[in-house]
Amino acid sequence: MEERPVDEFDYGRAVYEPLTQSVRQLIDATIRTEVGEDTVAKVQALVDEGARLLSERLVPESFGVQYTRDGRGMPWGNAIIGLRNPIAPPLVIERNRDGSVWCDVELGAAYEGPPGCLHGGISALILDQLLGATAHRPAQPAFTGTLTVRYQRPTRLGRVHGEARVVRHDGVKTYAVGHLENGEGIMVVAEGVFVRPAGRA
Ligand SMILES: CCCCCCCCCCCCCCCC(=O)SCCNC(=O)CCNC(=O)[C@H](O)C(C)(C)COP(=O)(O)OP(=O)(O)OC[C@H]1O[C@@H](n2cnc3c(N)ncnc32)[C@H](O)[C@@H]1OP(=O)(O)O
Numbered sequence: 310m311e312e313r314p315v316d317e318f319d320y321g322r323a324v325y326e327p328l329t330q331s332v333r334q335l336i337d338a339t340i341r342t343e344v345g346e347d348t349v350a351k352v353q354a355l356v357d358e359g360a361r362l363l364s365e366r367l368v369p370e371s372f373g374v375q376y377t378r379d380g381r382g383m384p385w386g387n388a389i390i391g392l393r394n395p396i397a398p399p400l401v402i403e404r405n406r407d408g409s410v411w412c413d414v415e416l417g418a419a420y421e422g423p424p425g426c427l428h429g430g431i432s433a434l435i436l437d438q439l440l441g442a443t444a445h446r447p448a449q450p451a452f453t454g455t456l457t458v459r460y461q462r463p464t465r466l467g468r469v470h471g472e473a474r475v476v477r478h479d480g481v482k483t484y485a486v487g488h489l490e491n492g493e494g495i496m497v498v499a500e501g502v503f504v505r506p507a508g509r510a
Pocket residue numbers: 374381382383384437438439440441442445451452453454455480481482502504505506507
């Protein structure tokens with residue numbers, strides 16, 4: 310039987326994160342490659358073989374949030390922070406003592422909308438997660454009720470800094486604001502209402 314270290318989080322991270330990172334490189338190269346059709350066909354066969362091997366054992370549906378024996382959550386399939394999700398940058402969210410949050414993230418060709426610029430939906434996705442993280446309270450999950458995003462200027466692909474903070478609480482609702490910026494200034498601003506469903510607040 311396979312021997313697993315006690316710390317499943319670190320084990321999982323060590324095993325799967327390098328794979329995810331390799332697939333991220335594959336996504337980038339798939340978008341930007343200019344090699345000939347023979348090489349493309351060869352890579353396609355290799356990728357198909359990789360998918361076949363990985364599919365020999367799968368969780369039945371989506372990954373959800375799995376927990377380690379010591380209770381740590383692993384939201385590893387998450388579309389924006391998922392450690393096992395190659396389409397996630399992934400976003401690593403840092404928390405300040407006052408509960409505000411921030412991130413620095415590198416966004417390349419896979420996140421393009423207007424040529425050379427970040428897709429507006431990706432900006433909204435990052436801000437949804439950032440605002441949601443600052444609105445989050447342990448054991449009281451808050452869903453995004455409303456997210457309003459204002460795109461002030463096109464955001465060039467590359468390094469982006471994001472921040473979010475709570476502005477007020479009102480019963481089951483938490484109001485948060487945030488923005489994305491880069492070397493050119495503040496590019497996208499957002500405000501959101503996060504609602505803890507009835508009976509859970
Ligand atoms: C394991 C590791 C963990 C680590 C952890 C760390 C970090 C963790 C970060 C998580 C970060 C997630 C960031 C992404 C978060 C999503 O992406 S969530 C997915 C997108 N959102 C959804 O799918 C939500 C779908 N909607 C719903 O489920 C329900 O409509 C809601 C929003 C829960 C509200 O339902 P409800 O509880 O029945 O609401 P209801 O009783 O009608 O109204 C309650 C109050 O909220 C207001 N309200 C209701 N709906 C809305 C709305 N849509 N907009 C504004 N206000 C509303 C009402 O007006 C009412 O206000 P008051 O009358 O009290 O003043």
